[in-house]
Amino acid sequence: DVKVTQSSRYLVKRTGEKVFLECVQDMDHENMFWYRQDPGLGLRLIYFSYDVKMKEKGDIPEGYSVSREKKERFSLILESASTNQTSMYLCASKFDGAYGYTFGSGTRLTVV
């Protein structure tokens, strides 16, 4: 089974801090994604990456950046965390051409 592992289940950070959310997958998937999920808004795509060092903006990239230095790892960076970035963050991965996403278990981030 494909595993997508997110480094933290719960995280509490202060406003203005730089925050790193890490995601690792173990099945050599080319594509990796970061979503945030908020009540009443559903899952919204922040960024995705289709190859090492490649990235594309999703629907809500403002306030975020990403890094993909190795194929198995995709990091989401909050340069200066704000309270409106309090959310559940979900990482996913998939093979090229295959449409099934596999999700990590999520990181619930609270910014105080």
Add this chain to the structure above:
Amino acid sequence: GQNIDQPTEMTATEGAIVQINCTYQTSGFNGLFWYQQHAGEAPTFLSYNVLDGLEEKGRFSSFLSRSKGYSYLLLKELQMKDSASYLCAVAYGNNRLAFGKGNQVVVIP
């Protein structure tokens, strides 16, 4: 852009059948997914439709009509563990997936 609509919540009795609808408007349609998500957990894959018609998988079935921009997920013989949010998601463009807001199903004894 992508527009995906689902009802927000429904309640059903254990053993019953429930139908969850999803309508969508999208460019570059590459298929439609249904995911199940229990509270505090990651979404898990239920079904994928790319051609019109009904796909059956045990107690769950999913239907797609591309001309109408419509899909439904049918849950039969409801069990308490089926209480969850059901997410409709449309694949489009280059490996992208757009999600609806999810339909919360509450199963009561």
